[in-house]
Amino acid sequence: MKKRIAIFASGSGSNAQKIMEHFKYSSDAEVAIVLSNNPEAYVLQRADNFEIPTHIFDRHEFYYTDSVVELLKRLNIDLVVLAGFLWLVPQNLLTAFPNKIINIHPALLPKFGGKGMYGDHVHKAVMAAGEEEHGITIHFVNENFDEGEIIYQAKFKIEPGDTLEQIKFKGQQLEHQHYPKVIENLLKKYNH
Numbered sequence: 151m152k153k154r155i156a157i158f159a160s161g162s163g164s165n166a167q168k169i170m171e172h173f174k175y176s177s178d179a180e181v182a183i184v185l186s187n188n189p190e191a192y193v194l195q196r197a198d199n200f201e202i203p204t205h206i207f208d209r210h211e212f213y214y215t216d217s218v219v220e221l222l223k224r225l226n227i228d229l230v231v232l233a234g235f236l237w238l239v240p241q242n243l244l245t246a247f248p249n250k251i252i253n254i255h256p257a258l259l260p261k262f263g264g265k266g267m268y269g270d271h272v273h274k275a276v277m278a279a280g281e282e283e284h285g286i287t288i289h290f291v292n293e294n295f296d297e298g299e300i301i302y303q304a305k306f307k308i309e310p311g312d313t314l315e316q317i318k319f320k321g322q323q324l325e326h327q328h329y330p331k332v333i334e335n336l337l338k339k340y341n342h
Contacts, residue, residue: 163193165233172330263296
């Protein structure tokens with residue numbers, strides 16, 4: 151039986167793309183569904199290109215009903231992967247998938263995490279703080295933004311004169327390189 155992954159994304163979905171590519175021909179795991187809170191998210195088009203089903207939900211469905219949890223259970227999801235998903239994960243989802251929800255954060259947690267810390271906000275804060283290194287963190291998700299147990303971190307040096315775009319690019323390279331592999335390694339530890 152292939153392990154089944156659900157990806158949650160709110161935007162363009164470049165990490166989701168890398169994950170879908172990584173598992174496209176895998177005999178061990180597959181992306182079973184892509185979910186988004188944003189009907190305009192480009193990630194939905196990416197999923198379509200891979201012929202992966204999608205589900206769009208709104209705030210009410212996500213926070214006040216069990217329909218998303220029930221959908222994931224019906225699909226026998228083994229791992230929930232957040233890839234640029236901006237909403238806090240509700241308790242019913244955390245309860246249904248204990249230690250089976252992971253996120254990628256574009257900084258070296260516990261630094262530069264928390265509410266409102268996503269995308270360019272993170273990189274600008276890192277630049278403003280004069281940090282010499284920056285990186286990514288892959289972590290389990292709990293009820294607080296960016297506070298779950300850390301699974302993996304990768305770092306890069308910030309060179310004098312690096313622009314926001316350069317810093318962002320270096321971070322994304324690390325995300326794309328490591329996130330699919332970390333997911334694969336985690337899934338190997340889960341036995342049905």
